[in-house]
């Protein structure tokens with residue numbers, strides 16, 4: 001008898017940077033109300049999902065050893081959630097190849113979860129609609145819907161309610177990856193603490209920034225980048241101030257802490273400038289390593305063409 005060996009479904013899971021991240025007050029459910037503009041970046045993880053005897057998670061790449069491979073990993077939760085929906089056992093092996101820094105403020109874990117939803121929808125022929133996937137994504141975490149969506153989007157609520165944003169042209173970024181990560185809840189708590197002391201200013205609206213995106217001009221966009229979590233990340237990791245200064249000194253148009261940090265994201269005039277800034281920053285001794293990336297890119301997408309072969 002000819003047996004058909006199922007091939008894994010392979011999904012590219014993009015990282016993100018928040019071009020604008022305005023954090024409102026702490027809500028009773030423990031989350032903060034956000035107004036944010038996300039951009040999906042080419043720095044990505046690759047997630048392969050294949051049928052197996054039992055649910056298993058494998059992680060390789062930089063920092064792989066600090067990523068949990070049990071039910072603390074969002075991909076595990078994503079598989080269990082869709083298995084209940086499909087009324088079957090979650091017997092798949094999920095292999096994650098990390099390109100996105102772990103606990104880096106670039107939503108790598110959320111991207112892996114979004115990728116798992118997309119992969120299982122194909123592997124198990126679930127035929128779930130975009131709306132269904134969005135609602136599973138929102139249950140998994142605030143940044144998971146954007147990782148499905150990709151591109152450039154305006155997020156409200158805890159970041160899970162999305163509207164697409166018109167963005168002309170491709171923007172070029174240099175990412176300075178830090179040694180170690182920052183815990184997102186800790187950074188939000190630090191912001192609440194700083195605000196209780198009355199220090200950090202709050203970002204205004206994102207209208208001007210969204211207009212700059214429609215022009216496609218990086219120099220117009222650069223001074224409008226802003227992140228309310230930056231003050232909190234810098235308070236917890238004061239060395240990031242040096243990193244931010246070094247990126248601008250190396251020729252970036254602007255630098256911000258990405259999300260809850262500690263990755264710093266530098267917007268550059270074009271691809272050549274990004275390569276130059278990355279080389280200089282790599283030699284400046286202010287970060288663990290540097291990466292060049294561009295955005296916007298699509299959300300989690302299957303990159304091989306068949307679930308079976």
Ligand code: C5P
Nearest residue numbers: 030031032034141142158159184185188
């Ligand atoms: O949604 P997610 O599980 O990724 O969020 C992780 C943590 O980040 C939350 O438990 C909360 O402490 C913090 N958070 C927040 N407000 C948001 C999103 C996340 O306070 N809008």
